[in-house]
Amino acid sequence: MTDFPDRVTITEVVLRDGLQLEPVIVPTAEKIRLAHRLIDAGLTSLEVGAFVNPTRVPQMADTEEVLTALLPGSAAMLHTLVFNRTGAERAVAAGARDVRFVVSASEGHSKANAGAGVEQALDRIDEAAEILAGAGVRTQATIATAFVCPFDGPTAPQQVARVATRLKAAGAAVIHLADTIGNANPSQVRETVASVRERHPDLELGLHLHDTYGMGLANAWAALSMGVAHFDASLGGIGGCPFAPGAAGNIGTDDLVHLLHREGISTxxxxxxxxxxxxxxxxxxxxxxxxSLSQVPAAPAPPAR
Incomplete structure (x- = not known):
């Protein structure tokens, strides 16, 4: 099946996924400045933080400040991550317009990342979704460890489809499948996308890919060939999950844009x-x-599309 999209929407995750694994805590004012610069580059969708326990992820402790500084006058979708009711309440209080739920498809990562098994984590999302819907907040979702879990091994595509069913029922308009530790291959991507689509043919899917083993763009290409038109990426390829052993950087926004533009796909x-x-x-x-492009500063760039 080859059904490449004419245009792709990229969500820039460097301010959240990119910075959450950095040993240095970037000052709030610098995060805000970088966000404006990314919007200048044409990005219309950004992850700008996460409403999580600041003692576990201190790099995200200033999410309220970043979001409230960026919201006035911004037409971009400014996503913040939410795992539970408390996160949802903080998001609403901060004036969030766009929120992403995050749930792991595997038990091992769910317990490490959310402190609960998959079912309990989904129940928490249901509570959060009710609060956000009542406040008119738009929601999307990310399914972590959708392909491979660092604790449990390969994730069954049917399990990913089951989690997607719950998230769709919670109101998620787009569901992103995450290769959290960057250990997926194109065959897994195609199989899992097909499994979710078989159950939910009308569901908008996205991919959140890491490049630990150098397979990120190959996996993106596999998803593109199936018509997937939503991708997360982190400028410069930095980032990773602090609760997934072995996780390394995301696919680079710069690398992904280079690939897409060379193939005539607009961003x-x-x-x-x-x-x-x-x-x-x-x-x-x-x-x-x-x-890759950060290693070759003088590389010629194809024109914007």
Whole structure:
């Protein structure tokens, strides 16, 4: 099956997934500045933080401040992550317009990441969804360890489809399948996407891919060939889950845009501005970045599409 989309929506996750694994805590003002620069590059969808316990993820302790500074006058979708009722209440109090639920498909990662098994985590999402719906907040969802779990091994596609059923019922408009530890392969991506689509043919799907073993763009290509048109990516390829042993960086937004534009798929992003912001990000985190394009500063960029 080959049904490549003409246009792809990229959600930039560097301010959340990218920074949550960094040893340095980037100042709030710098996060806000980087967000504006990313919007300048053409991004219309960004993850800007997570309403989680700041003692477990101190890099996200300023999510309220970042979100409230960015909301006025912004047309971009500014996503924040929520795992439970408390997170939902914090999101509503901060004026959030767009929230992402996160649930693991595997028991081992769910207990490490959310402190609860899959069923209990889904029950918590149901509570959160009720609060958010009452406040008119738009919701999407991410299914973590949708392909491989660092504790339980490969995740059955049928289990991912079952979790997707619960999240769709909770009101998620788009469900993103996450290769949390970057250990999936294109065959797994195709099989799992097909399994979810078989149960929910009308559901909008996205992919959240990591590049631990260098398979990120190959997995993106497999999803693209099935018509998937929503992708998460992190500028410079930084990031990872602090509760998934072995997790490494995301696919780079710059690398993904380069691939898409070379293949004639539109993103609305300007590669030259992305490259400039990437250089600014490297200064903010204090180390070189890991995307392929960040290793070749003089690489010619194809025109924006």
């Amino acid at each position: 609305g992003l300007d590669p030259e501005t992305l490259a400039a912001v990437r250089d600014e990000l490297a200064i903010a985190v204090g180390h070189p970045l890991s995307s």
